[in-house]
Amino acid sequence: MGGRIHGFLGGVLLTSVATYYTGEFVRSNKLFVSSQLQSSRDIIEHQIISHKHGHDKIMPVNKSFEETRRVSILETSKDLWNEELIKAVNWVYSIDWYKFGVQTDQAIMDLTDKVASIVEKK
Numbered sequence: 001m002g003g004r005i006h007g008f009l010g011g012v013l014l015t016s017v018a019t020y021y022t023g024e025f026v027r028s029n030k031l032f033v034s035s036q037l038q039s040s041r042d043i044i045e046h047q048i049i050s051h052k053h054g055h056d057k058i059m060p061v062n063k064s065f066e067e068t069r070r071v072s073i074l075e076t077s078k079d080l081w082n083e084e085l086i087k088a089v090n091w092v093y094s095i096d097w098y099k100f101g102v103q104t105d106q107a108i109m110d111l112t113d114k115v116a117s118i119v120e121k122k
Helices: 002-049 073-094 097-121
Strands: none
């Protein structure tokens, strides 16, 4: 009988410990998840929906560093090539494709309206 009671109490203790540490894990990550959701909501509301760019927000500090000594001319050439490639990719990513699509659609609509008005005049 004593073994059953000890087993039951051990199970209760194990379950309580697992529940407690799960709760602590959830509580410790709650702030991080909340800040990420807030950041995502701000991006959606301010940049995607309203076509505004968050230039008033403080950008994170660039923590990258550069090494001034190069191994060889080949490595220097590779680094320059990679730098130019990264600049090109960042430029493509910086394009507001939604705004570009809206402007292109408007330009096409204006062009078709002009063509339609010319055809109607004839």
